[in-house]
Amino acid sequence: MTDYQTKIDATVYSMQDEIITFVQKLVQSPSVANDEGPIQSIILDKLESIGLKAEKVPVLFDELKSHQAFNDDGYSPDSRFNVLGHWENNGGGESLILNGHVDVVPTGSLELWDESPWSGAIKNGCIYGRGSCDMKAGLASGIFAIKILQQIGFKPNGNVMVQSVVGEESGGCGTLTNIVKGYTADGAVILEPTSLNICPLHSGALNFRLTIPGKATHGGMRWEGVSAIEKTHVIHQFLQEFEHKRNAAFKNEYYKSYVYAAPINLGTIQGGDWHSSVPDTVVVEGRFGIFPGEAVGEARKAFESKIHEASQKDEWLKDHPPIVEWFEGQYESGYTDPNHLFIQMITDCYSRSTNQAPTIKGVTYAADMALFTNYCKIPAVLFGPGDVRQAHAINEYVEIEEVLTCIKIISNLIVDWCGGSIE
Numbered sequence: 001m002t003d004y005q006t007k008i009d010a011t012v013y014s015m016q017d018e019i020i021t022f023v024q025k026l027v028q029s030p031s032v033a034n035d036e037g038p039i040q041s042i043i044l045d046k047l048e049s050i051g052l053k054a055e056k057v058p059v060l061f062d063e064l065k066s067h068q069a070f071n072d073d074g075y076s077p078d079s080r081f082n083v084l085g086h087w088e089n090n091g092g093g094e095s096l097i098l099n100g101h102v103d104v105v106p107t108g109s110l111e112l113w114d115e116s117p118w119s120g121a122i123k124n125g126c127i128y129g130r131g132s133c134d135m136k137a138g139l140a141s142g143i144f145a146i147k148i149l150q151q152i153g154f155k156p157n158g159n160v161m162v163q164s165v166v167g168e169e170s171g172g173c174g175t176l177t178n179i180v181k182g183y184t185a186d187g188a189v190i191l192e193p194t195s196l197n198i199c200p201l202h203s204g205a206l207n208f209r210l211t212i213p214g215k216a217t218h219g220g221m222r223w224e225g226v227s228a229i230e231k232t233h234v235i236h237q238f239l240q241e242f243e244h245k246r247n248a249a250f251k252n253e254y255y256k257s258y259v260y261a262a263p264i265n266l267g268t269i270q271g272g273d274w275h276s277s278v279p280d281t282v283v284v285e286g287r288f289g290i291f292p293g294e295a296v297g298e299a300r301k302a303f304e305s306k307i308h309e310a311s312q313k314d315e316w317l318k319d320h321p322p323i324v325e326w327f328e329g330q331y332e333s334g335y336t337d338p339n340h341l342f343i344q345m346i347t348d349c350y351s352r353s354t355n356q357a358p359t360i361k362g363v364t365y366a367a368d369m370a371l372f373t374n375y376c377k378i379p380a381v382l383f384g385p386g387d388v389r390q391a392h393a394i395n396e397y398v399e400i401e402e403v404l405t406c407i408k409i410i411s412n413l414i415v416d417w418c419g420g421s422i423e
Helices: 003-014 016-027 037-049 132-151 173-180 219-224 228-249 296-312 341-354 369-376 400-418
Strands: 053-058 081-087 096-101 126-128 154-156 160-165 188-190 198-202 204-213 264-271 281-290 323-331 360-363 380-382 397-399 420-422
Touching: 003 016, 003 132, 003 341, 003 400, 016 037, 016 126, 016 132, 016 400, 037 053, 037 081, 037 132, 037 160, 053 173, 081 132, 081 173, 096 132, 096 173, 096 400, 126 132, 126 400, 132 154, 132 160, 132 397, 132 400, 154 400, 160 173, 173 369, 188 369, 198 341, 204 228, 204 296, 228 264, 228 281, 228 296, 281 296, 296 323, 341 380, 341 400, 369 380, 397 400, 400 420
Parallel strands: 096 160, 096 188, 188 380, 198 360
Antiparallel strands: 053 081, 081 160, 126 397, 154 420, 198 380, 204 281, 204 323, 264 281
16 A cells, blocks of 8 residues: 555545535535525535635536537526636646536425435435435545645645536536536546446437327217327337347447446326326427447437337327427437546556455446547546435435545545645
8 A cells, every 4th residue: 555545544534524524514405406506605615615726617508509519408598607626736747627516306205205305314324315426425525535635745746626517417518518618637537426336438318208199089988089198108118129129239348237228218207188088198208328339310310210110000100100309418428448547547546445346337327427528538437426326316325435435546546647746
């Protein structure tokens, strides 16, 4: 174990109460989409308190809408802002971005939670609450990695930038803003919950809306009408078959642990307006998973073709086909070569910090990483504390020990990637 490793480990141990308290503070600040201002102020204050050059970066749709990766998420086009913290070190070393989003998904039914979704409660070595896993603990890990290194007197040769962004859950407008404004580096860690697996590739996801027509009539004469709900079932069956065939044909060693690398999910369904009427319309919204390397345009064509094929096999739908719309999040897939030096370096940092070999794998969800790999053309990786199965879940939580371990690994990565010394 290097001298740096020993000092990092000891300092993380001595500061664990402060780390836990900060994660709790973030969880206790509700930050659903369009309401991220208060938590961003907390982040801004924290970055300034550790001596970083901190700034607010407005998220303005007028500056983004011409970019091919822009998604209008339906929220405010001009009132949200990112927060950046710059640890400026011009010693000629490699630079690094530590990126995390503060927006969280809705809580769902409050009655299903054991405690308030914003409690930040600690039980059995875990911090509970919406956003604890996805991904406030990850963002806190990046911030405290810098503070740990400052505490031991380390100064990197390269710049380190913390990016606290909005809008990730609904399309990525926050990170895209930073990219459009020219904020980049030689590498990026997106501190998403990966259970500390090293994930240099991720699938994409395209939000879709299907409007499926029927023919209304009285429920007592339902055979005279056409139920849009029943026709939705027809479409759903075809999509399940499509999902299975697509994924069966996809072979990638980094996805061998998953049933599907690019799932298709129906997330919402609305139909009918009276219990005793045959419904004439159903609107279904969902997400269409796309594979690493699969072009968005080609994926859309494949989906639309499958809907057309399904319609042609149904007497009603062939003359009354569903309408396909693409809306909000249109997430591209992201890829960094697992053999890239950047990935090898974080792998080595993991091994030194844990005395174990890491798992390198792809993930089935979309993330802001693709914006770095596809438009900044830099190596990037998803890596952070928390099990993604807890993300968006009732009684969401993150394990404290994973947070502390993540801080150690990111601290070591800064040392190795950026270079530097103890002053």
